[in-house]
Structure formats: C-alpha cells, structure tokens
Amino acid sequence: MKERLLIADVRMPDGMRVDVSVVEGKIDAIGPDLRAENTVARENGNGALLLPGFVEGHTHLDKTMWGMRWYCNSVGPKLTDRIENERRFRAESGHDAAAASLALARAFLQMGTTRLRSHVDIDTDAGLKHLEGVLKTRDTLRDVLDMQTVAFPQSGMLKREGTVSLLDDALHAGADVLGALDPALIDGDPVASLNATFDLASRHQKPIDIHLHEPAEIGAFTMNLLLDRVEALGMQGRVVISHAFCLGALPPRERDPLLERLAQLNVALLTTAPASVPVPPLAVCIEKGVTLFGGNDGIRDTWNPFGSPDMLERAAQIAMRYDLRRDDAIAMAFDCVSDAAARGCGFADYGLHAGARADLVLVDAETVAHAVAARPVRKLVVANGRVVARNGRLIEDL
Template structure:
C-alpha cells in the first residue's frame, strides 16, 4: 500500500477567529514571515491563504531554553538505564555507550528537533558535547540539523564540555574550534567539583568566550556552599569583564539550599549583572526559588535538560508539559500563577537566550500555536493536541501531524 506523503509547509497570510490569553477574539495577519497586524475583523481581501482558527486559543511559539539534542535516543528502542548514581558515572557511561553503539547525533537530533516543531516549539537552545574522544562529531551532526530546519526552527548551539574543561587535555582547543565552526554559546560544567580548580576553570572559560565574542551558559550542579562559592567567582568575572546580560547559569541548585540571607545577596548580584538562571524544575533536588527570583528581578526560565537519553528516561518535546512540571514543582495553582510557568517557556526564555522578535505583536516573527483550550491555564494542564503550528509564517504542523519539512 502506498504511503501518502505529508503536506509540505505552506505560508499563511491570515488566521481568523482566534482567542488571545485575555479572552479577546482576534485575527492575525502575516506578511513575509512576520505578524503584520493582530486585531478584530482584519481585512480579508489581501489574504492569499486564510486559516480559520475556529475559536482556538492562540499562543506564541514555545521556547526550549535548555536541552541536549545530540544525546537523545528519541525514536530508538528503549535504553535500559543501569548507570551509577554519581555525576561522573553518568558522564563515563554515556561516553562509552555512544562510542560503542555508534549513536548518531545528526540523525537523533533531527528526530527530536522535528518533534519539538510538531509540538509548537520554534526556538531551541541545545547543549552539544565537545569531547576529546568524539572531537566535533556531535557538533557536526547538530549543525546539520540546524541547517536542515533553519527556515522553521531557530536554534542556538552551546559548545558544552561534558567532562569539564581541565581534566582532559585538548578540551579548550576543541571548544575554540567549536565556536569557530558555528556554535553560538560557550558551555561549562561545575568548575569546583568536576574541574577541581574553579578559579583556573572560570578564567579559561571566560578567556575562550571573550576571544570569540560569545556568551556563556554554565551547568552549575554544585550544592550549597560550594556552589555559592563558585557562583560568586563567576559573578566577579562577569562584572570585571563587562559581560552583563551575556551569562546564563543552568540548574543553580545551590540557590535552593542556602540560608535566605546568603541566597538573597547572590540574587541581588545576579539581578544587577543581568545573569539569568535556567531551571528544569527537578523534583529530587533544590531549585532556585521562583518567588524570590521575581522579587529581586532575576530572570528564571525553563527547559527539559536531556530527553530520553542515557542520563534519564524522562523529558518531552512538549513545552506545555514542561510548563506544567515547573508549575507543580513551585506549587503554582492559581490561573495567574500558571501563566508565570508558561512565561518560563515562552517570553522569559526568549529574552534570556537572546531570541529576537518574539511574541504576539506586530513585527514579531510569526511563530504561532493554536490549541483547543478555554484558557492558558487549561492549555498547560490539559496539553491538548496542537491544532495548528505556524513557524516563520509557514504552517509546519496541523492537528498534531508534522508537515513535510
């Protein structure tokens, strides 16, 4: 039996009869991949292709602020996880498994990236392992995925030293090459507990980043006082080198375990230096406090981390699910509080990562998601199929089915 090919992505010029979060019924006019107008009863005569929204809820395209596309086993047979409990156990297990199995970062990152688009995500920041065994092989695969989907998925790539910067000679040189080859952001990992010398590690990371004129996104799993010490050193360098607004601290578990006075002092510095925090809202470890971050003006946004890889069986390309998990972790129940969780995977994430022209306003890139839900809170909790996904002004998914990209 001949299998019917999915329809190709097509531009749309007008979406009629949709509802925005405040309940208003509006139309959305699109031109050259951007929102040209948003309002009631927009003119139809100039529209070449019209989509009837049928009263669906209109949302902006979602933003995945922290994932690892290169690691995923999405679509592969189930990986049986028997790895040890330590961070180093997971790192070594993954390296050996990827080499032994022939895991292909290009094929796998494309599979998961397409699933993100299908579920309404149009901007992604992904960390990619830069490893002295694999060299730039994983980066090459993800660069190919970015190129394949460049018209419908805006992707930032973080060159990430999964084994740390100092422990494996040649890592710094590989990071240099990765940034020169097209990575957008320099990654780093636990300068004290993995590298063993936070001063030397941070100095080298900032030196590499500044040499290439790139921002930094550091994984900071270090707990309590150790993490606070490392965070303080990092903030010293942000201030000294004028890198305000160019650094993200991912995870930052220490901020969820410190005494309030010490925590708040760090939050004040984070806010003043415009250093953003990323949380995946894990259930089993401390997390940066959402309310205190908002009180001090610290940007806190969300992401999945790994999805179906050797580290974890969890994760999903549905950012409405991640918003729900963030809301659950922080005890958000009111509808207006659930909206804060959605901000973590939409506007706040776009701002923190530096994705431009985002949102539901004229001039923004036309990245739109239609769902059958009464309200934003309902959409987060029910996570209905995506009736329509538009990216860069093109229909890329309809009724939960990805078009031919």
Template sequence: MTRSLHLSNVRLADGQRVAVSVVDGRIEALGAHVAAPRDAHIEDGGGALLLPGFVEGHTHLDKSNWGRPWYRNEVGPLLTDRIGNEREWRRASGHDAAAQSLALSRAFVAAGTTRLRTHVDIDTDARLRHLEGVLATRQTMRDTLDVQIVAFPQSGMLIRPGTVELLGDALAQGADVLGALDPALIDGDPVASLDATFALAQRYRKPIDIHLHEPGEIGAFTLKLLLDRVEAMSMQGQVVISHGFCLGALPERERDVLLDRIARLHVALLTSAPPSCTVPPLKLCRDKGITMFGGNDGVRDTWTPYGVPDMLERAMLIGMRYDLRRDDDLMIAFDCVSEAAARGCGFADYGLHVGARADLVLVDAESVAHAVVARPKRKLVVANGRIVARDGALLS
C-alpha cells in the same frame, strides 16, 4: 514571493477574539478588525486559543535516543558515573547525533516549539563529531526551528587536556554560546576553570551558559567567582546559569545577597524544575527582576528515561515543582517556556505583536492555565509564517 497567511477567529489570553495577518514571516496586523491581505491563505481558527511559539531553553539534542529502542539504564548514582557511561555508550553504539537531533527537533516542532537552545558535547573522544551532526540538523530545520548551539564540555574542560582548544574550534565553526560545567567538582579548580571559560568567551565574543549542579556552599563559592568575572569583564546580560541548585539550598540571607547580585548583573537563570533537587526560588527571582526560564534538559537519553519534547508539559512540571495552582501563577509557568525563555536565550522578535516573527500555536483550551494543565494536541503550528504542523503532526 510574498507569503501571506490570515488566521481568523482566534482568542488571546485575555479572551479577546482577534485575527492575525502574516506577511513574509512576520505579524503584519493583530486585532479585532483585521482584514486579510490580498491572496492570503485564510485559516479559520475555530475559536482556538492563540499562543506564541514555545521556546525550549535548555536541552541536549545530540544525546537523545528519541524514537529508538528502549535504553536500559543501569548507570551508577554519581555525576561522573553518568558522564563516563554516556561517553562509552555513544562510542560503542555508534550513536548518530545528526539523526537523533533531527528526530527530536521535528518532534519539538510538531508540539509547538519554534525556538530552541541545545547543549552539544565537545570532548577529546568525539571531538566535534556531535557538533557537526547538530549543525546539519540546524541547517535542515532552518526555516522552521531557530536553533542556538552551546559548545558544552560534558566530560570536563581542564581535566581533559585539549578540550579548551576544541571548544574554540566549535565556536569558530558555528556554535553560538560557550558552555561550562561545575568548575569545582568536575574540573577541580574553579578559579582556573572559570578563567579559561571567560577567556574563550572574550576571544570569540560569545555569551556563556554554565551548568552549575554544585550544591550548597561549594556552589555558592563558584557562583561568587563567576559573578566576579561577569562584572570584571563587563559581560552583563551575556551569562546564563543553568540549574543553579545551590540557590535553593542556601540560608535566605546568603541566597538573597547572591540573587541581588545576579539581578544587578543581568544574569539569567534556567531551571528544568527537577523534583529530586533543590531549585532557585522562582517567584522571588521574578520579584527581583531576574529572568528565569525553563527547559527539559535531557530527553530520553542515557542520563534519564524521562522527558518529552512538549514545552506545555515542561510548563506543567514547573508549575507542579513550584506549587503553582492559581490561574495567574500558571501564567508564570507558561512564561518560563515563552517570553522569559526567549529573553533569557536572546531570541529576537518574539511574541504576539506586530513585527514579531510569526511563530504561532493554536490549542483548544479555555485559557493559558487550562492549556498548561491539559496539554491539548496542537491544533495548528505556524513557524516563521508558514503552517508546519496540524493536529499534532508535521506536514512535511
């Protein structure tokens, strides 16, 4: 059956008043003089600002404690402290990745997110249990939220024998992307770790998204090794570097050599714009043609008490971290959770144009900059051509 929707009296970012016609989940027409399709559901936007559905470029649905009682965080300061604490807590508490990923996914959709990339822990304790939970959530949300799953070795790969095989199983069973983590500081052997990662990616024909927290020169060394493999294995456009803290701490000359190579190999960068870490230079990366986008990272888990499933808030935090104050600069912050994020993750048919999947958000805001700063309640959320949320609440 043909499904059609007509949104009238809405405004684009440039202020133009338009209508949008949606048929079978796609934007069929968008403009100032668009007639409603026959038998369409007609919705008056009331002059609201029309935005594309938001994109969460990096989160961990399987870890979240969203909607559950407060988790008292008493973990030590080291990365390894957090990894070990989380693994033990999840085991002892019976943390349910299926229930928690579903709760957080629904909250993301209510706030306007329609595309999402999540990293899911694969390790020799839980094996594929967390993946199975998130696969169930993806199936439940399939008509509303486009979910990419990254098979992520949170506890390390080479230091936990059997993890490589489990990652392969995860890719075979439905994970879309191969994850990796700090090959030098966690696995202790960046050459062997990266060799294993790229061999797996080649075997299963999957892209790579690597967490690179390694600082300064250690991070730069790992990054060079990674870029060598991208080039040697012709994986241009198939790799994302998440966090990339070293790129915010290196001397300019060394940093710019790396950024030029990242641009040439079409490697994308992800930032959560953390206030306590160095970050890659956003505007310089964009000037060099690098796709740099945003994500929450963890939301209310054992790693952090912070985070909410609202990509307008993440855009605001990106703006604050990078001192983006002008309206045109705040458009950059929004791009990090919309067009750039879709491009970096490889989500197809995205945006406000004819033929795109109809993922739309209406907010009462004067401009995109105003929406980022004020983060108004989502007046309407359309996912895959269907109204799924109104006034900040899911309809089902």
C-alpha cells in the same frame, strides 16, 4: 509578491477575539476583523486560544534516543558515572547525533516549539562529531526552527587535555554559545576553570551558558567568582547559569544577595524543575528581577528515561514543582517556556505583537492555565510564518 497568511478568529491570552495577519514571516497586525487580500492564505482558528511559539531553553539534542529502541539504564549514582557511561555507549553503539537530533527537533516543532537552545558535547574522544551532527539539523530546519547550539564540555574545561582547544574549534565551526560545567567539583580549580571559560568566550565574543550543579556553599562560592568576571568583563546580559541548585539550598540571608547580584548583572537562570534536588525559588527570583526560565535537559537518553518535546508538559512540571495552582500562577510557569526563555536565551523578535517573528500555536483551551494543565493537541503550529503542523501532525515536507 509578498507571502501573506491570515489566521482568523482566535483568542488572545487575555480573551480578546482577533485575527492575525502574517507577512513574510512576521506578524503584520493583530486585531478584530482584519481585511484579507486576494493573495492571502487563510486559516480559521474557530475561536482557539492563540499562544506564542514555545521556547525550549535547555536540552541536549545530540544525546537523545527519541524514537529509538529503549535504553536499559543501569548506570551508577555519581555524575562522573553517567558521564563515562554515556561516552562509552555512544562510542560503542555508533550513536548518530545528526539523525537523533533531527528526530527530536522535528518532534519539538510538531508540539509547538519554534525556538530552542541545545547543548552539544565537545569531547576529546569524539572531537566535534556530535556538534557537526547537530549543525546539520540546524541547517536542515533553519527556515522554521530558530536553534542555538552550545559547545558543552561534558567532562569540564580542564580534566581532559585538549578540551579548551576543541571548544575553540567548536566556536569557529559555528557553535553559538560557550558551555561550561561545575568549575569546583568537576575541574577542581574554579578560578582556572572560569578564567579559561571567560577568556575563550571573550576572544570569540560569544555568550556563556554554564551547568552549575554544585550544592549550597560550594555553588555560591563558584557563582560569586563567575559574577565577578561578568562584571569585570562587561558580559551583563550574556550569561546563563543552568540548574543553580545551590540557590535552592541556601538560607535567604545568603541566597538573596546572590539573587540581587544576578539581577544587577542581568545573568539569567535556567531550571528543569527536577523533583529530586533543590531549585532556585521562582517567586523570589521574579521579585528580585532575575529571569528564570525552563527547559527539559536530556530527553530519553542514557542519563534520563524521562522528558518530552512538549513544552506545555514542562510548564506543568514547573508548576507542580513550585506548587503553582492559581491560574495566574500557572501562567508564570508558562512564561518560563515562552517570554522568559526567549529573554534568557536572547531570542529576538519574540511574542504576540506586530513586528515579532510569526511563531504561533493554536490550541482548544479556555486559558493559558487550562492549556498547561490539559496539554491539548496543537491545532496549528506556525513557525517563521509557515504552517509546520496541523492537528498534532507535522507537515511532511519539513
């Protein structure tokens, strides 16, 4: 017998009152007055707003201390200070990536996130230990949380001997995406670093998601080198550039040709919308046809005491960073943690339409903008056709 669920009386983002029929984890139909068979489990939405399950496009589940004791941060100001401090802390404290990632992943589900991309440190000291922990979490929640893991060299590709070999091992072990970091400013040789990255990705037929913090002209130089390789190797639609701070610092005459190349090669951008550094211009990216989506980065870790598994909160931060105030503009911020994030990460069968995976969130809000601004309790969260949270509380058997 097919598993069926009917969610009655909900409002689509356009205001239309509908029912949603779910069969075997997929949306079977959306429309008014759908007929329920005797075998249907039924939920009454009571006119709540229906949203698609949220997408976290960039986080670091392995690093988090969510739900643990407060970490007192006294680290130095440089990127390398934070990298070395974190490596030392994790080794000395015995930080457990399996337990940490499971706690935060469950919190994401509770708040309505059903698709998630997590970068995971691949380190010459720790080896694949952190990845193994996150892969356990991915396996534990595989029926409800669609999780991608990125094998991420937190110290760069070339700085520590053996990193490329470990990344090769990580992709063999089940990592979905190959990460990279600042080829010029961390590795000191952007050509060799990018060559190693694209060679490894090509051999494994894996997509790439690179952290690019490099500023202004340095970042633009690296980005052009990267785009040259995307074009030469036919990797259109398989590369994400995370952060891309340089695009927020360049004048339009230098920035716009880069955005046009990004659009032509279908290379997506990820922003966490930080307040302290330049960010890629959202409106111009949309105008040029570039996919720009959102994520938290680290949440409550040695780098950063902030962040939350609530993607409505991240959408609100994106809206504030880009000074979005109109309802239609705030809906663009929500797109960054929903449709655009699904496109950027390559999550298939996403959205509110028949045939999509049944990832649904109900909230008491009048519009999408209202939901982003008010961040109401999640009345119901459905992941892959299964009710996983109700009235802000996770179902305990997950």
